[in-house]
Amino acid sequence: MILAARKASKSILRDYGEIDQLQTSKKGTESFVKKTEIKLNKILLDELVKSRPEWSILFRENNLRKGKDDIHTWIIQPLDGSKNISHGIPYFCISIAAKNEKEVIAGIIYDPLRDEMFISEKGSGSFVNDRRLRVSARKDIKNSVFSSNMRISNFISEKEAYSQLEKIKRENGAIRFLGSAVLDLAYVAAGRLDGLWHNYLDFSQVAAGSLIISEAGGMVDIKEKGPKESYKKDLIASNAELYTKLLSIFK
Incomplete structure (x- = not known):
């Protein structure tokens, strides 16, 4: 996983260096970033198959490349934060997880710009560049910092989403919209964010991060939304003290 992510990151960094020059182009940067994602997908696929x-390999939108092994599956998110990278905002990452027939057993989230490799194996704790991770110790929503994507979908209305924000703000909690749900998960595990709630995520976005948070002493609640063949995930994560408070707000 680590070697695959590092190899793919070289392509991201090279393309990210060209974004500033494309900002004034009439074509914009979206198609350029899309090509970057396709390249990353191929690099990760080639390295993991090797x-x-x-x-098996599970891509976004539950696209499965079936392998001969009926037990083990790679889960990849080649580029989370594509909108950020298309605007030259330095907040994006690569995510890879491994699961058996029951659960996720290992995962990494790699931030290529900061060269931070967040990694975890089931039962072995979580680390970033060999430093042990622990979730924050804050107990109150007041003065805590949370992230959200506030994504409107068929399963959460605009009114409901704004109501969630107001409940946090009413208790003097701070909210950030950073643009990469996957990297947000890593930041919760590192104690940089005190918690998060995100709506309508792919399994590829939550697989590695949910394990990394759990192994860093945090709590994660995942609910499935939508038809079974394309389940999306609503996710709440934080330390144990804030977790119960967030659940009561978003119940």
Whole structure:
């Protein structure tokens, strides 16, 4: 996983260096970033197949490349924060997870700009560049910092989303919209964010991060939305003290 992410990151960094020059282009940067995502997908696919040729690979939108191994699956999010990168905003990442038939057993989130590799194996704790991770110790919503994507969908109305924000603000909590749900998860595990709630995420966005938070001493609640073949995830994560308070707000 680590080698695959590092190899893919070289392509991201090279393309990210060209974004500023494309900002004034009539075509914009969206198609350029889309091509970057396609390249990353191929690099990760090639490297992971080389590493474990029998394993299945799950991409975004539940697209599954079936392997001969019925137990193990790679789960990849080649670029989370594509809108950020298309505007030259330095907040995006790569995510890879490994799961067996029951649960996610390992995961990484890699921020190539800061060269931060967040990594975890089931039962072994979470680390960033060999430093142990722990979630924050804050107990009150007041003065805590949370992130959200505030995504409107068929399963959450605009009114409901704004109501969630107001409940946090009413208790003097701070809210950030950073543009990469996956990297937000890593930041909760590192104690940089005290918690988060995100709506309508792919499994590829939550697989690695939910394990990294859990192994860093945090709590994660995931609810599935939508038809079974394309389940999306609503996710709440924080330390144990704030977790119960967030659940009561978003119940």
